[in-house]
Amino acid sequence: MNYQLPASSFHSTDMRLRLIQFLMRSTQELEVSPNVKYAALSFFADRFYPSLSRLAQGDDTANWLLQPIRESNLQLFALISLWISSKIHDSRPLSVKSLKSLGDKTIKEQHFTTRDFLEAELVLLQVLDFEIGTGNNAFIFFQELYIHFKGVAKVGEVLDFEACMDIMDLLYEKDETSICYSPPCSLAASILVASYVITVPKQRWEFPVLPWVKFVTSCDEEDIIEIVRDILNHVFRPSSLSQGI
Numbered sequence: 001m002n003y004q005l006p007a008s009s010f011h012s013t014d015m016r017l018r019l020i021q022f023l024m025r026s027t028q029e030l031e032v033s034p035n036v037k038y039a040a041l042s043f044f045a046d047r048f049y050p051s052l053s054r055l056a057q058g059d060d061t062a063n064w065l066l067q068p069i070r071e072s073n074l075q076l077f078a079l080i081s082l083w084i085s086s087k088i089h090d091s092r093p094l095s096v097k098s099l100k101s102l103g104d105k106t107i108k109e110q111h112f113t114t115r116d117f118l119e120a121e122l123v124l125l126q127v128l129d130f131e132i133g134t135g136n137n138a139f140i141f142f143q144e145l146y147i148h149f150k151g152v153a154k155v156g157e158v159l160d161f162e163a164c165m166d167i168m169d170l171l172y173e174k175d176e177t178s179i180c181y182s183p184p185c186s187l188a189a190s191i192l193v194a195s196y197v198i199t200v201p202k203q204r205w206e207f208p209v210l211p212w213v214k215f216v217t218s219c220d221e222e223d224i225i226e227i228v229r230d231i232l233n234h235v236f237r238p239s240s241l242s243q244g245i
Contacts, residue, residue: 015071016045016049017173018071019044019045019049019071019074019075019078020041020045020172020173021173022075022078022106023040023041023044023045023078023079023081023082024037024041024169024172025106026078026079026082026102026106027040027082029102029106030082030094030098030099030102032082032085032086032090032094033089033090034139034143034165035085035089035139035140035143036082036085036086036089036090037082037085038137038138038139038168039085039088039089039137039139040078040081040082040084040085041081041172042137042138042139043081043084043085043124043128043132044077044078044081045172047127047128048077048081048124048127048128049074051127052069052074063119063123065077065116065119065120065123066123070109070110071109072107072108072109072110073110073120075103075106075107076103076107076112076116076117076120077120077123077124079099079102079103079117080099080117080120080121080124081124082094082099083096083099083117083121084121084124084125084132088132096114096117096118097114099117100112100113100114100117103117136184137184138168138184138187138188138191139168139188140184141184141185141187141188141189141217142164142168142187142188142191142192145188145189145192145213145216145217146159146161146164146192148216149192149209149212152212153207153209153212154207155196155200155204155205155206155207158199158200158201158204159192159195159196159199159200160195160199163195163198163199164191164192164195167191167194167195167198167231167235168191170231170234170235171187171191171231171234174234183219183223185217185219186217186219186220186223186224186227187227188217189213189214189216189217189219189224190223190224190227190228190231191231192209192213193209193210193213193224193228194228194231194232194235196209197228197232198232198235210224210225
């Protein structure tokens with residue numbers, strides 16, 4: 001049943017998690033690059049989704065995709081976030097045909113036409129005030145930091161990039177460690193430090209990774225330590241990594 005969501009649903013961890021997992025599964029189906037994936041997550045999870053409580057109380061003249069707001073509509077907006085991100089990062093962006101085909105297969109409660117996809121793109125851009133820059137994306141900061149680290153530290157060869165991305169995915173899934181409440185530079189530095197602790201054998205911890213990221217990023221060391229501690233608590237919590245997408 002495709003039901004209308006009450007405003008309280010937008011604060012629901014379960015609802016947010018389902019939508020984030022839907023977006024992540026879609027990135028796998030469409031085989032998009034990490035740049036596209038994390039820019040889309042930033043558009044959708046950090047900016048669009050937090051606006052829904054306000055939008056749910058809008059007037060009757062609002063677009064039909066937002067009045068009422070339904071879970072299927074939000075899945076459509078997740079795909080639109082990927083589409084916009086692909087237009088920014090890919091020389092050959094995703095086509096509306098490929099997105100509609102995926103939507104037909106994965107959005108069970110409602111069928112969306114090509115025109116609906118085009119309309120949803122405009123609506124999402126309006127909600128974002130047409131601000132679609134990706135320079136403040138945590139993944140961009142992390143990618144630059146990771147490349148720099150591999151260039152200065154021999155142990156960088158051991159640091160597992162996929163594990164770093166798994167940690168970033170986990171942070172998006174965990175509402176209590178919401179990625180939008182941390183400065184992206186501090187978050188990127190913390191992910192690298194946490195990944196170092198998790199993936200580099202302890203006997204090879206000769207590189208002073210914490211002082212190095214503090215020097216390179218100018219981030220506060222206490223902030224990094226606090227975020228790293230939270231990351232490790234989530235990673236090693238029994239149900240954290242066992243929960244599939």
